[in-house]
Amino acid sequence: MKVYHLYSGGKDSSLAAWILQRLGYEVELITISFGLLDSWKYAKETAERLGFNHEVVVLDREILEKAAKMCITDMHPSNAIQFIHEQALEEIASREDVERISDGTRRDDRVPFLDLRKTRSLEDRFSVQYIRPLLGLGYKTIRELTEKLFIVEIRESEKLEKSDYEVELRHLLRLKGVDPLTIFPKRHYQSRVLGWRRQDL
Template sequence: MKAGVLYSGGKDSSLAAIMLGTYYEVELNTFVFDPARLIPTIELAAQVLGFPLRKRVFPEGMAEEMADMVISCRYPNDAINRIHKTAIETLAGEYEVVGDGTRFDDRVPMLSRAEVQSICGRSGSTYVRPLLGYMRSEVDRLVDRFLLVEYGETGVIQNGDYESEIRAAIRTRGADPTSLFPSHHEQSLVVGRKEATTTR
């Protein structure tokens, strides 16, 4: 059975994909706002994992709509959650199983129980979050054991996080995104896999 996994190229979604690959035929899905955007670093991360990758495009005008939401709210949480929900709903329309890399201590993006029940009830799909029971410290320990990862601030690390494109859309509206987003937001990008070990 195929599982459509929402994929940024980062450590969390990569680890989730590896876990789901034990039980499902995983297909990675990266969403962008601009259909012309190239994603070579994410493609390489997918190759590292050994799973096929599909680039998908959000509905036209969504980047601008989300930029307006961030500017209106003066914080990005609602917009990021809306974007994430749209991505999951899209995948749920095509796959029997949908997954992502949200963790135990994530706040954004994070779908509520009611949102998950609604999406799954309407689509007939199952939404699986294999890292939901894992705190960040344990995720990082597993990632360090199995993956080679680069880290950096949003806009420096070229992964599939939604934030960089929303920041760009905010700038086109003449606003400064630095006052609307947290000052430090570390991103990750998988660049290789470590050889399997038997260390416990």
């Protein structure tokens, strides 16, 4: 049972990958890049430390361009992040050999998040299983599990070496002369997984 799991190197997508592995899935981690920066390398490094297979999938730069325009129109990144995530899921789901896709989206997330209609549409259009191991878990449960499983680095948001969509999106906005701080809400601290604290609970 092979599953292709969208992976940023953060706590949520790492926890989801661990759950899939515990359930017996053969987990292939996928990090999305638009080829603008090499920020995917942080996810690759974390994936290697955790012992997972890892692959970088480069999406069409047009998707990032469209997302940047959405940011500028909305003066907020929500719709853009949602758009990129849906494009990423569809790209993986559309591959011929892919039967199962997965991500680390949570019950309490606003974006990216697929509602029931979009979830079923994705599964039906591409004949895939879309598995979200964290959907039934609240923030307390996720915190308890990640604290036990992972060594985590917490840093100020701007300084953290990350591999999520935001990094390249911010970069493209800067190239267009737009200050990302006018678009993205301020978050003082973010986290990145550095390795296992333990692999079994």
